Amino acid sequence: DQQVKQNSPSLSVQEGRISILNCDYTNSMFDYFLWYKKYPAEGPTFLISISSIKDKNEDGRFTVFLNKSAKHLSLHIVPSQPGDSAVYFCAASVWDDKIIFGKGTRLHILP
Amino acid sequence: EPEVTQTPSHQVTQMGQEVILRCVPISNHLYFYWYRQILGQKVEFLVSFYNNEISEKSEIFDDQFSVERPDGSNFTLKIRSTKLEDSAMYFCASSRGGLAKNIQYFGAGTRLSVL
Numbered sequence: 154d155q156q157v158k159q160n161s162p163s164l165s166v167q168e169g170r171i172s173i174l175n176c177d178y179t180n181s182m183f184d185y186f187l188w189y190k191k192y193p194a195e196g197p198t199f200l201i202s203i204s205s206i207k208d209k210n211e212d213g214r215f216t217v218f219l220n221k222s223a224k225h226l227s228l229h230i231v232p233s234q235p236g237d238s239a240v241y242f243c244a245a246s247v248w249d250d251k252i253i254f255g256k257g258t259r260l261h262i263l264p
Numbered sequence: 265e266p267e268v269t270q271t272p273s274h275q276v277t278q279m280g281q282e283v284i285l286r287c288v289p290i291s292n293h294l295y296f297y298w299y300r301q302i303l304g305q306k307v308e309f310l311v312s313f314y315n316n317e318i319s320e321k322s323e324i325f326d327d328q329f330s331v332e333r334p335d336g337s338n339f340t341l342k343i344r345s346t347k348l349e350d351s352a353m354y355f356c357a358s359s360r361g362g363l364a365k366n367i368q369y370f371g372a373g374t375r376l377s378v379l
Contacts, residue, residue: 185366196268196355196370197307242307246366251297251309251320 156180157245159255167263172230174258176243179224183245187252188217188228191240197254200241201228230260238262266290268371270356276377277346285341285374287356294361296339297368298331300324300352307355313339346378 158177166172174188184205189197203210203217203226210217216229230237243255269288277283289296298310311321313331321329330342339358343350353375357368 187366189370194372196270196357196372199367199369202367248366251312251322252299252366252368253309254299254307256306 155255156183156253157243157255159243159258161258162256163259163261165261165263166233168235169232172228172233172237172260172262174228174230174241174243174260176226176228176255177224178226178245180245180247180253181224182247183253184248185246186217186219186226187244187246188215189242189244189254191242191257197242233260233262235262235264268356268358268369270354270371270374272374273372274375274377276379279348279378280345283343283346283376285343285354285356285376287339287341287371288337289339289356289358290360290369291337292360293358293369295319295359295365295368296331296333297357297359298341299355299357299370301355301373302349302352310341310354343376346376348378351376351378 187202188200190200191197201212201215203219219226240257240259242257244252246252271286296313299307301307311325312319328344332340353373355373356371359368
């Protein structure tokens with residue numbers, strides 16, 4: 154039951170370039186979407202979120218885009234930095250409910 | 265910056281033994297959660313807790329599992345009789361509620377190894 158799908162298990166990006174991480178979802182009831190970042194031996198760290206009433210949310214180098222008709226969201230990181238190397242989880246929730254996570258995408262920032 | 269604290273960081277136990285995983289959520293948060301991540305798999309919801317009772321639980325959270333908030337600060341997950349397949353990272357999370365309810369903050373996790 155993969156309600157949140159991250160189809161790329163890994164992604165390599167040159168330092169300074171844009172990193173684009175993609176996520177698809179199947180449940181049209183989701184109304185809140187989040188991105189978490191995880192380093193080894195640590196818990197997921199909240200990065201940025203977006204409500205379903207918006208199509209874009211920006212916070213510094215991080216921007217999340219939501220395309221509700223396509224049930225697709227993406228996280229843009231620009232410019233990419235070495236410290237951005239981590240596993241990124243896309244997640245979704247229905248208000249008043251649990252978070253459903255994708256399997257994650259491992260981002261490698263190359264020097 | 266306030267954070268969710270989990271202890272121990274690693275727990276090794278024999279199959280059939282009881283374990284208690286401990287969490288101290290962020291102090292002004294009202295909603296508490298447990299998730300787990302089996303090695304190589306995704307993070308899965310186990311249970312949510314609000315106002316001193318379970319608000320939702322997944323099919324994983326069977327009668328072997330229980331949660332408790334024994335005092336004003338701790339939030340515990342008990343596994344009564346551990347099985348090999350309970351080996352996983354267990355993450356505690358908390359959220360403030362209101363408009364920020366969906367933003368959950370996670371602890372570093374407890375690695376449970378069942379032998």
